[in-house]
Amino acid sequence: MTTQNPAVRVRFAPSPTGYLHIGGARTALYNYLYAKAVGGTFVLRIEDTDLERSKAEYEALQIEDLKWLGIHHNEGPDKPNPKYAPYRQSERGEIYTKYAQQLIEKNLAYYDFCTDEELEEMKKRSELEGGDPRYDGKWKNPEFNAEAKKRVAAGEKCAIRFRAPDKAYTLNDKVKGEVTYPEGMVGDFVIVRSNGLPVYNYCCVVDDMLMEITHVIRGEDHLNNTVRQLMIYEALSAKPPQFAHVSLLIGHDRQKLSKRHGATSVNLYKNEHYLPEALCNYLTLLGWSHPKETDIFDKEELFDIFDIERFSAHSAMYDLEKLKWVNGQHIKKLATPDLLKLVEELPETEFLKKQTPAWKTAAVESAKPYVHFLNEIPVFINNTFLKESFEMTDALKEILGWETTPKIVDYIHGEISKVTTEYITEVELNGWMDHVKKELAIKGKPLFQGVRATLTGQDHGPELKLIIPLTPVNVLKKRVSELKK
């Protein structure tokens, strides 16, 4: 059992600029599982400082997707703890301003009036010199502080730039180990834009500090950013949290997973009726391993054992094939009544709802081993038990081409026309089978495949004695007479 530590506070901090991404879901899941495992708190914070891209509806959509996955936060915009609220960065402007002022007072940051053109020129110049783009404007010089303050007081707009210390930083990352950022790796960077809005690397630190975040589990794409954040923690005299930079999810071309790789938003999987448990299961496995090396589990089974030590350091390829298998495993794992309930929530299942509870249960049960996805179940049931017509596949043609098959069709056609009950029994079916075997001298593969083809119009499926007694006689009659033609 993972050591309990109620003081642990983790967070997931998405930007509401689109649907919840599969990679974001994985990060959220890891944070959630860690909080559960140590008995800590999972915070949801909305990073909406990019006004142009952030949309309120995306926030709602992402929260909905998280809820669908069963990843529940303890604190967030909808569940505020007064001690830490608000949880949207767009509502925390005063806080960021206050700390930015402090940094300026201490000369750890400064006002910068450079125009875009000046910045652009500076960038070009440093590129020519072969180095990294670096700020070397005049406002860096403290002798201009007095002038800067005067212009700010006069209401002039300007950015606030952080004075990056010229020294090396070392991060002790839970996944990557010791990471050293060399001296002079980054130049002075903007922490507050000239429109007054703070920038990610700055507000992220202020928030994590104020929200008393103890562990930051996030994607490796933030690894190099961390040096800037370490600098700000230092300037604010705050202790940085424990970082764990998990590897990225990649597509088949080994590039960071993005929209062009296909289905990368969680809502797509919801719409396709994937089981949320299965998605979580698969996502967990992409970068974390179960100590017992099992592959199939529910989130709840991880609450006791999830451990930050078992992250893998290299990126993982997102593979729909294995997700498909995991989804199938979770379907098999579900108790049939629960599965039936889920199936009946699917669209276009009215035909199923008309059936008796016993029939529905038996039908769903028979479908279980054959499907990987929920929405395959009604299709399977319809094709197997209810559909009168069928597709003339090559495999079916082959069976019908055997010399034995027409005899079976003839015989069953004759027998079934005498039936007056709604369903035939297993005993009746066995009687027909016996007759074909003894009187027509057909056995083995020609017998079973012949009868299956005659009665179902399919070349494969569950055992005949299981499905035929569940198929209405009028359906069977239609199928047989179609073949008789």
Next chain:
RNA sequence: GGUCCCAUCGUCUAGCCCGGUCUAGGACAUCGCCUUUUCACGGCGGUAACAGGGGUUCGAAUCCCCUUGGGACUACCA
């Protein structure tokens, strides 16, 4: 370009921190066999990997260095 990260079967991974028990284990996919008087389901088995080169050591997948390859970051985006 610069900085940082990563490197075990086709894919996800165990093992690596604390060298020997690893002729490298599991899972997906794939192939074969068995079972089912049929097909499927299922069961069993096969193919398949320590990127390369140097060290260190009696001994290296495991520790160190180099090379190669891949990735991320490099904004008044997050």
